[in-house]
Amino acid sequence: MTDAITVTSVSKSFPIPFQRRPMVAVRDVSFRVEAGQVYGLLGPNGSGKSTTLKMILGLVRPTRGTTEIFGRDSEFVASRTSVGFLPESPYFPKYLTGEEMLRFYGKVCGLGGSELRTRIDTLLELVRLTNARTRRLGGYSKGMLQRIGLAQALINDPKVVILDEPTAGVDPAGSREIRDLILDLKARGMTVLLSSHLLEQVQEVCDRVGILAQGELVREGPLRELIAIENRTQLVLENASVELIGEIETRALAAGAQVVEKRNSETTLEKLFLEATQSATRR
Amino acid sequence: MIRGLLILSILLVTGLAKIPVEAAISAEHRREHFRAVEFGLGLREQVGQLGFIAALSGFRALVADFVFIQAHVAWERTEWGRVLLLFRQVTTLQPRAILFWDMAAWHMAWNASVAAMNDPAQPRLALRLRAQREYFDLGRDFLERGIRNNPEKPQLYEALGRLYRDKYHDHAHAAEYFEQAAALPDAPSYDRRFAAYELSYCAGREQEAYERLHRLYQSGERERLPTLLKRLKFLEEQLHVPLAERIPDQLPADTPKR
Amino acid sequence: MSELPHTAFSLRRVGALTSNTLRELTRLRVFYVLLLFALLLIGSSFFLARMTFQQEFQVLKDISLGAINILTSVLAIVATARLLPQEIEDRTIYTILAKPVHRGEYMLGKLAGVLLLLAITTLLMSALFLAVLYVREHTVLAETARQMRAAPPDHLEEALRNVRASAFNLNLLPGIAIIFLKAALLAALTLFVSTFATSNIFAVVVMVFVYFIGHLEGTAREYWQQEHGTGWIASTFLGLVALLFPDLQLFNLVDDVVAGTPILPALFAKTAALGGFYVTLYFLLAWAVFYRREL
Numbered sequence: 079m080t081d082a083i084t085v086t087s088v089s090k091s092f093p094i095p096f097q098r099r100p101m102v103a104v105r106d107v108s109f110r111v112e113a114g115q116v117y118g119l120l121g122p123n124g125s126g127k128s129t130t131l132k133m134i135l136g137l138v139r140p141t142r143g144t145t146e147i148f149g150r151d152s153e154f155v156a157s158r159t160s161v162g163f164l165p166e167s168p169y170f171p172k173y174l175t176g177e178e179m180l181r182f183y184g185k186v187c188g189l190g191g192s193e194l195r196t197r198i199d200t201l202l203e204l205v206r207l208t209n210a211r212t213r214r215l216g217g218y219s220k221g222m223l224q225r226i227g228l229a230q231a232l233i234n235d236p237k238v239v240i241l242d243e244p245t246a247g248v249d250p251a252g253s254r255e256i257r258d259l260i261l262d263l264k265a266r267g268m269t270v271l272l273s274s275h276l277l278e279q280v281q282e283v284c285d286r287v288g289i290l291a292q293g294e295l296v297r298e299g300p301l302r303e304l305i306a307i308e309n310r311t312q313l314v315l316e317n318a319s320v321e322l323i324g325e326i327e328t329r330a331l332a333a334g335a336q337v338v339e340k341r342n343s344e345t346t347l348e349k350l351f352l353e354a355t356q357s358a359t360r361r
Numbered sequence: 362m363i364r365g366l367l368i369l370s371i372l373l374v375t376g377l378a379k380i381p382v383e384a385a386i387s388a389e390h391r392r393e394h395f396r397a398v399e400f401g402l403g404l405r406e407q408v409g410q411l412g413f414i415a416a417l418s419g420f421r422a423l424v425a426d427f428v429f430i431q432a433h434v435a436w437e438r439t440e441w442g443r444v445l446l447l448f449r450q451v452t453t454l455q456p457r458a459i460l461f462w463d464m465a466a467w468h469m470a471w472n473a474s475v476a477a478m479n480d481p482a483q484p485r486l487a488l489r490l491r492a493q494r495e496y497f498d499l500g501r502d503f504l505e506r507g508i509r510n511n512p513e514k515p516q517l518y519e520a521l522g523r524l525y526r527d528k529y530h531d532h533a534h535a536a537e538y539f540e541q542a543a544a545l546p547d548a549p550s551y552d553r554r555f556a557a558y559e560l561s562y563c564a565g566r567e568q569e570a571y572e573r574l575h576r577l578y579q580s581g582e583r584e585r586l587p588t589l590l591k592r593l594k595f596l597e598e599q600l601h602v603p604l605a606e607r608i609p610d611q612l613p614a615d616t617p618k619r
Numbered sequence: 620m621s622e623l624p625h626t627a628f629s630l631r632r633v634g635a636l637t638s639n640t641l642r643e644l645t646r647l648r649v650f651y652v653l654l655l656f657a658l659l660l661i662g663s664s665f666f667l668a669r670m671t672f673q674q675e676f677q678v679l680k681d682i683s684l685g686a687i688n689i690l691t692s693v694l695a696i697v698a699t700a701r702l703l704p705q706e707i708e709d710r711t712i713y714t715i716l717a718k719p720v721h722r723g724e725y726m727l728g729k730l731a732g733v734l735l736l737l738a739i740t741t742l743l744m745s746a747l748f749l750a751v752l753y754v755r756e757h758t759v760l761a762e763t764a765r766q767m768r769a770a771p772p773d774h775l776e777e778a779l780r781n782v783r784a785s786a787f788n789l790n791l792l793p794g795i796a797i798i799f800l801k802a803a804l805l806a807a808l809t810l811f812v813s814t815f816a817t818s819n820i821f822a823v824v825v826m827v828f829v830y831f832i833g834h835l836e837g838t839a840r841e842y843w844q845q846e847h848g849t850g851w852i853a854s855t856f857l858g859l860v861a862l863l864f865p866d867l868q869l870f871n872l873v874d875d876v877v878a879g880t881p882i883l884p885a886l887f888a889k890t891a892a893l894g895g896f897y898v899t900l901y902f903l904l905a906w907a908v909f910y911r912r913e914l
Contacts (some may be wrong), residue, residue: 092913135717137914155721169709174644185635187718188626222718230714240717364911365815368904375900377864379893384890390869393883401800418834419692419867422874424683426678433670447754457878460785514879546624549777572874586771 082238082269083111083134088143090129103129105293106143111271111286113237116264118280119159119273120303121290126165127273130290131242147238162231164224172216176207179215180233186235193327201229205259221252222231228259228361239263241272241290245279257283270339278348292328314343416454425455429464445499452503459516459560462507470500470524497528518542519552522559532562553577554589561592571596578608632720635733636728644698644736646784649731652690656744659686660751672759676785680877683748688873691741691802692730692830699733699809700822706808723906726810730902733806749787756786761901783863793882799897800894801870805830807901808865814908833867845851865897 087108091100095193104126111117119127132138134145136152139269141159150157154238170179177198184194202208224244231239243262245253260270260283280287280301287304289297315323329338345353374588391596416424432447448465455461474496504521511517522538525531539556542548554577560570574593577584597607625874663682667675706712715725759782767775809826816822843854869890872882 109781132713132914135713137713139913155719158717158719161717163714165710165713165717168714170646170711170836171643171646173642182635182639183714185716186632186715188629188631190631224754227714231717234718364908368907371904371907373862379865379896380861382889382893383837383869384840384844385892386869386886387841389867389886389889392874393880393886414831418831419655419871420685421687422877424679427680428673433674455874455878457875458677459878459879460677464674511879549780549833550773551777583773589906 080156081146082111082115082148083117084144084146084269085109085134086144086146088130088133088140088145090126090133090138093143097170103293104133104140104290107290107293107295108143109288109295109298111269113269114264114267115285116260116272119271119290120275120277120280120283120286120287121273122275125290126293128242131163131240131271131273135161135240145345152224161233162234162236164227164231164241164244166240166246168227169225170215170227170230173214174214175214176202176218176229177211179226182230183230183233189234196232197235201232203207204232204262205229206255219252221248221255222317224252224256225259226255236268238269238271241270243270243274245274245276250254250348251307251355253279254348261361265351280348312340321338337345365464420550421454423570425458427453429461436472438469439476441476444468444473448503452507456510459511459514460505460509462517463520464560466500466503466507466520468500468606469496469546470483470528474500476542497524500528506527513545515542515545515552516517517546518545519555520554523568532559532567535559536563539565550583554584554586558588558592561596567596568600571600571602575608627721627723632729632813632834633724633731636715636720637731640702640732641735644732647660647698649694649698650735650743652694653738653743653747654688656683656686657747659683660747664751664755670751672763672782673785675755675759676752677877678913679752680774680791681874683744683751683874684791684794684798687741687744687748688798688871690744691737691798691803692742694828695733695737695802695806696823696826697808698736699806700731700813700816700826701808701819702729703734703813704816704819704822707914716914726902726906726909730807730810730905733810734803736792736803736807737799741795741802745795749789749791754786756782763810788876788879790876790881791873792910795883796874797870797872797890797894800891801867802896804865804870804894804901807898808907811901811905811908813866814905814912830865830867833864836864836866837868840866869893 083104085108087106088104089106090104091102093100093225105132107126108115116239119130121127124163133140134152136155139153147157147161152158157270180198180201181194182198184190189197199208202211205228206224207222207226207229210218210222215226228239228241228244229352231241235257241260244256248256260272263270264283270283272280272284273306284301286300287298313326323340327340330337385536389496396551412424412427415421424578428447428574429451432444432451434448448461448468451461452458452465474493477483477492478489480489481491490498501521501524504524507517508521518538519542522535522542526535526536536556536559539552539559543552553573556575557570557573560566560573563570571593574589574596580595593608596602660679660683663679667678670678683793703712706715712725716722760779763778763782764775769779787874790887805826808829812829813819813822816825839857843857843861872886872890876882
């Protein structure tokens with residue numbers, strides 16, 4: 079598989095005025111994002127996630143190391159022909175309508191004419207904002223803004239899209255829509271690199287994750303491998319009688335295994351919330 | 362840091378290149394009488410710190426107008442010393458505005474001089490006459506400096522001609538200035554006529570005056586105005602011009618009634 | 620859709636950035652300065668009613684052109700100073716520069732947007748001013764003709780000519796063009812300052828200083844060149860001022876134009892070329908700083 083994004087031992091330090099020692103934001107980080115993957119960059123605030131993304135996009139220059147998009151060094155503008163970016167909570171001009179905003183970004187990418195018009199229609203359809211296309215962004219909800227922001231990142235039909243905290247400040251329903259969109263993009267073969275500090279969300283969409291702490295990549299690998307506990311197995315049963323469970327426990331103990339935990343399955347709070355709010359809106 | 366130094370050095374190098382260009386344009390401004398203003402200490406004391414800064418920052422004309430308005434108010438209150446002081450500032454700030462020189466001279470020679478002559482606080486006629494004369498001189502001074510700053514405009518020569526004619530009753534000088542005005546490309550046609558009228562009052566120059574007036578008379582109906590006819594007839598008498606050469610008497614019917 | 624071919628410079632990209640900048644600036648209600656200008660014109664005309672027509676026209680022209688001068692300069696500085704900091708704060712700059720857009724194109728788009736705004740405001744203010752001047756001129760002409768019915772024809776003609784001469788003269792137009800040029804210079808310089816300024820306010824404060832020093836540059840230059848035997852500290856200081864700052868005084872032709880001095884075409888061309896040189900220089904410097912800037 080080809081690598082969509084390659085980050086090779088990059089470090090970034092920012093000089094602090096009147097201090098000899100610079101602030102190190104990213105320290106010797108390396109990872110690769112394969113084409114078609116959804117990659118999650120995790121870490122607490124200030125761990126260097128945004129700086130890493132900005133280096134990949136050529137907005138910030140690494141002190142050491144290189145970053146590439148499809149083999150093109152981020153230092154060159156040409157590397158950005160195949161990438162789209164949604165920064166963390168951008169503040170798009172309120173006076174533009176969704177459509178006008180997309181047209182501006184399209185023109186900035188050198189698009190125009192009927193090509194741009196169809197592109198805008200497709201994207202509005204994709205992010206489900208066709209009905210809001212002539213409304214001003216000032217009247218959009220946070221979730222809608224993130225979706226139009228995502229459409230903006232996709233305007234030049236990139237092969238990679240980089241999302242910085244795509245669900246920050248978005249309510250659970252909106253958050254879910256964005257998650258679905260990401261899965262949708264993945265289904266279309268798009269590569270996605272996102273950063274987040276919301277672990278659950280990352281867990282649901284990402285194929286591979288990297289965990290940053292204080293500028294260092296402390297863990298990196300396929301999600302399943304990272305979270306799997308090799309010598310444990312989860313068994314979820316429905317309509318099992320007390321006797322059956324007792325029998326299984328006895329058999330397990332006899333075979334030398336231990337039952338570590340036994341409890342009723344729970345729904346997640348998110349699922350509960352969504353079900354409750356959706357049934358309320360249906361009513 | 363290195364980048365900063367590089368940019369600073371680019372600025373310095375381009376600075377070296379631009380200085381002769383700016384100096385040349387600046388010299389051209391002087392030649393064309395732009396910005397013929399000396400921003401010295403004197404001016405700063407006159408217009409005050411704020412006005413001085415404003416004048417320096419490209420609002421010279423506005424400061425001049427503001428001072429001019431103050432001068433106008435001072436005139437309405439007949440504070441002649443203040444009028445003089447303020448007009449000196451106005452003309453220093455805006456030496457290319459004919460209007461300001463003209464107004465300054467007019468206030469001095471026509472208004473302040475009359476006020477000085479009728480000053481109830483000064484019983485001695487000789488002193489009042491001297492004060493009046495001083496105001497005439499101040500008016501003349503404004504006009505002469507105005508002409509030095511604007512040698513190509515006829516208006517100030519005309520004004521100086523009028524000042525000599527009406528105030529000093531010095532017809533020779535008046536004729537000279539009207540003549541100078543008439544020689545300029547933008548001069549109105551009456552300047553030539555005025556110069557000739559003034560000359561006709563100068564003892565000993567009647568022949569010259571006669572020739573000029575006669576030439577004007579010959580140039581067409583337009584010039585044959587009542588004053589010209591009157592002065593021409595007066596000179597014909599003076600110079601004993603043969604009757605055959607004299608201009609015809611205007612018939613009462615032909616004389617325009619005004 | 621295949622990957623777009625990428626060119627080093629695209630007029631469409633710059634055009635999009637320009638119109639977006641212009642749109643953003645007009646949203647800031649900058650056109651209120653036009654209202655201010657109109658109020659000033661109306662206000663001053665009440666006041667001017669007590670003067671003779673020569674005085675009236677002189678003061679009307681001085682006030683109007685002075686106002687156009689200061690309003691375009693202030694607009695150039697204030698509007699340009701906020702462009703970069705605002706886009707960084709809104710994070711929209713990341714969305715734009717993450718696209719295949721050169722930073723030079725981005726800067727050019729921003730500058731062109733401001734210049735377009737300045738051109739539009741200058742034109743509108745000039746149109747307003749010339750309209751008022753035209754109306755007043757014709758009122759005064761009619762009045763003069765009425766008052767001088769009895770005067771000899773060449774006196775009347777001269778009086779009317781005087782009115783016309785003291786009202787509109789064609790030299791006002793190059794004078795206004797140079798006011799615009801000065802504002803363009805200030806905009807380009809503000810853009811340069813804003814590439815390394817830490818905030819909008821900082822850029823504005825720096826530019827206010829530059830504005831005043833720029834008007835004194837001519838004096839500093841002359842003292843420096845004359846070698847007055849001042850100490851080396853003073854001499855170095857004067858030299859730095861002369862080298863680093865533009866001579867803004869050279870762009871103030873309009874005061875003398877109002878007073879009746881014509882602008883020779885050669886002088887106009889030289890001044891315009893100097894203005895163009897400065898706009899280009901400051902733009903290139905802004906680009907040079909911004910090219911390496913970390914966002």
